[in-house]
Amino acid sequence: MDDLLNLLKENARESDDTLAKMLNTSVEDVRKRITELEESGVIRAYQAVINSDIITDVNEVSAVIELRIRPEREGGFDRIAQKVGGFPQVVSIFLMSGAYDLMLIVKGKNLQEVALFVSSKLATIDGVLSTSTHFMLKTYKDQGVLMTKDEHDQRLPITP
Amino acid sequence: MTNDSQLPPDFVAPHVRNLPKSGIRAFFDIVASCKDVISLGIGEPDFDTPWHIRARVIEAIESGATKYTSNLGSPELRKEIAAYTARSYGVTYDWEKEIIATVGVSEAFDIAFRATLSPGDEVLYHEPCFVAYAPLIRTAHAVPVPVVTHRKDNFRLSVAELEKCLTPKTKALFINYPNNPTGATLNHADVKALADFARRHNLLVYTDEVYSELTYEGDRYSIAAEPGMKERTVFLNGFSKAWSMTGFRLGFVCAPPALTEAMMKIHQYGMMCASSLSQVAGVEALQNGDDDIKTMRDSYKLRRNYVVASLNEMGLDCFMPSGAFYVFPSIASTTLTSDEFALQLLNQESVASVPGTAFGTCGEGFIRCSYATSMAQLKKAMERMSNFVKRHTK
Numbered sequence: 233m234d235d236l237l238n239l240l241k242e243n244a245r246e247s248d249d250t251l252a253k254m255l256n257t258s259v260e261d262v263r264k265r266i267t268e269l270e271e272s273g274v275i276r277a278y279q280a281v282i283n284s285d286i287i288t289d290v291n292e293v294s295a296v297i298e299l300r301i302r303p304e305r306e307g308g309f310d311r312i313a314q315k316v317g318g319f320p321q322v323v324s325i326f327l328m329s330g331a332y333d334l335m336l337i338v339k340g341k342n343l344q345e346v347a348l349f350v351s352s353k354l355a356t357i358d359g360v361l362s363t364s365t366h367f368m369l370k371t372y373k374d375q376g377v378l379m380t381k382d383e384h385d386q387r388l389p390i391t392p
Numbered sequence: 393m394t395n396d397s398q399l400p401p402d403f404v405a406p407h408v409r410n411l412p413k414s415g416i417r418a419f420f421d422i423v424a425s426c427k428d429v430i431s432l433g434i435g436e437p438d439f440d441t442p443w444h445i446r447a448r449v450i451e452a453i454e455s456g457a458t459k460y461t462s463n464l465g466s467p468e469l470r471k472e473i474a475a476y477t478a479r480s481y482g483v484t485y486d487w488e489k490e491i492i493a494t495v496g497v498s499e500a501f502d503i504a505f506r507a508t509l510s511p512g513d514e515v516l517y518h519e520p521c522f523v524a525y526a527p528l529i530r531t532a533h534a535v536p537v538p539v540v541t542h543r544k545d546n547f548r549l550s551v552a553e554l555e556k557c558l559t560p561k562t563k564a565l566f567i568n569y570p571n572n573p574t575g576a577t578l579n580h581a582d583v584k585a586l587a588d589f590a591r592r593h594n595l596l597v598y599t600d601e602v603y604s605e606l607t608y609e610g611d612r613y614s615i616a617a618e619p620g621m622k623e624r625t626v627f628l629n630g631f632s633k634a635w636s637m638t639g640f641r642l643g644f645v646c647a648p649p650a651l652t653e654a655m656m657k658i659h660q661y662g663m664m665c666a667s668s669l670s671q672v673a674g675v676e677a678l679q680n681g682d683d684d685i686k687t688m689r690d691s692y693k694l695r696r697n698y699v700v701a702s703l704n705e706m707g708l709d710c711f712m713p714s715g716a717f718y719v720f721p722s723i724a725s726t727t728l729t730s731d732e733f734a735l736q737l738l739n740q741e742s743v744a745s746v747p748g749t750a751f752g753t754c755g756e757g758f759i760r761c762s763y764a765t766s767m768a769q770l771k772k773a774m775e776r777m778s779n780f781v782k783r784h785t786k
């Protein structure tokens with residue numbers, strides 16, 4: 233991946249000026265390259281990585297859902313992934329190797345709401361053979377970011 | 393009541409009493425007393441030691457690898473070092489006769505000087521440079537002879553300057569590239585010229601290549617790899633910088649068998665061996681650490697670019713150094729000396745840097761800034777420095 237994408241993955245809010253300095257190029261060049269990345273669909277969105285465990289006013293639970301799907305002659309996975317992806321409760325969908333086919337991450341207000349969504353909306357889709365729901369209890373690390381990193385720098389302030 | 397005759401005599405050896413204290417030590421005390429300082433004065437990586445290296449050491453403790461090793465270092469580590477110098481520098485050392493694992497590169501300097509220098513021998517070394525060379529040459533009863541390097545040459549050592557300092561007593565040449573504090577590197581023509589100089593004047597060469605993995609542009613050339621040089625070169629390297637293992641205190645020295653044997657005598661009696669656990673860490677670093685080095689190097693390079701652009705933008709002339717993790721900007725556009733600049737920047741803006749004079753008298757007019765610090769910190773530091781420079785411009 234190119235340096236610009238890596239830098240944006242690390243900090244999407246980095247200023248164009250700083251990016252230009254880091255990449256040893258001009259601000260105009262950085263802007264042009266970002267626009268190209270956005271327009272070509274390489275960059276899909278910019279989001280913050282949030283530690284929701286320490287926000288007290290969130291009413292949200294997340295679950296990993298495993299879906300097994302009946303094999304179809306052509307495009308079965310894509311067809312069902314498209315259907316499932318239409319629901320706003322579903323935040324991620326991955327096609328997997330192994331014991332099941334699609335892995336979803338689903339968010340809802342509480343356990344009941346997610347359970348109901350799975351049983352009434354996902355399990356009923358034509359071609360879905362089974363579902364298995366795992367609720368997430370705590371986030372330690374997300375998208376490469378540790379949620380409870382001790383930031384203490386153990387280095388001496390001046391060394392030769 | 394006491395009288396003078398009852399006071400104990402001054403037991404300190406004169407050549408140690410006369411050693412200057414490191415300028416960095418003095419500045420350290422001042423910085424340590426300040427709160428909430430952003431430090432650009434740290435000569436060690438900000439990355440954690442890669443986890444697989446730490447995990448391997450934890451296993452080693454559990455399995456009882458807590459005994460003395462061979463004085464030279466464990467065979468496993470020495471074989472890895474031999475493989476590493478062959479693949480990275482194109483120099484083949486015999487792991488049984490030409491390699492010693494040391495307590496950091498620091499110990500390697502000490503045993504190298506003591507094993508090779510006699511009273512009165514002169515050693516050419518270039519300034520600005522790391523603080524340990526001249527004092528350690530002195531404790532070996534020899535004479536350190538500083539050779540200046542210049543901003544106009546991007547601090548590369550020139551044979552012309554060396555020739556000026558040569559005397560019949562010159563025994564050795566010490567070089568350190570990539571360089572602390574300037575970040576300077578040598579190109580192949582430079583290295584060849586130095587090798588030629590050493591051969592012509594029949595000098596021993598010590599080369600401190602602890603930053604060589606942190607080379608951002610161009611290939612790196614060890615002087616040990618030049619024709620006829622391995623025989624007269626003491627190659628010094630270590631794990632502190634590129635693998636971010638400063639606290640492990642592990643380095644190594646490679647040299648022809650007779651020199652290794654001589655250094656071994658001092659190491660054996662004075663140190664016994666490097667820490668067994670650190671040696672395990674070194675094996676893991678050499679076997680599985682290449683990706684870590686690359687990740688850290690890529691990150692340093694981007695920060696270097698940012699810092700050099702920012703310094704030049706605020707009016708401090710700074711060349712783009714190709715190695716280590718330091719920049720060495722000129723403060724000639726301000727009204728301040730190096731010491732004043734560093735001290736006032738600390739007091740007024742809470743940013744710590746190191747005055748160039750800590751690295752030799754020709755460091756006057758410069759400061760050293762380390763960019764082995766997070767981008768978030770670097771951004772704040774550059775903003776504060778820029779405000780400071782505005783107030784102190786000529």
Ligand SMILES: Cc1ncc(COP(=O)(O)O)c(C=O)c1O
Pocket residue numbers: 391392435495496497498499522568571572600602630631632638641642643
């Ligand atoms: C040029 C140079 N050589 C050697 C050392 C010391 O390294 P070690 O930690 O291996 O003793 C340093 C540390 O700052 C250095 O900058």
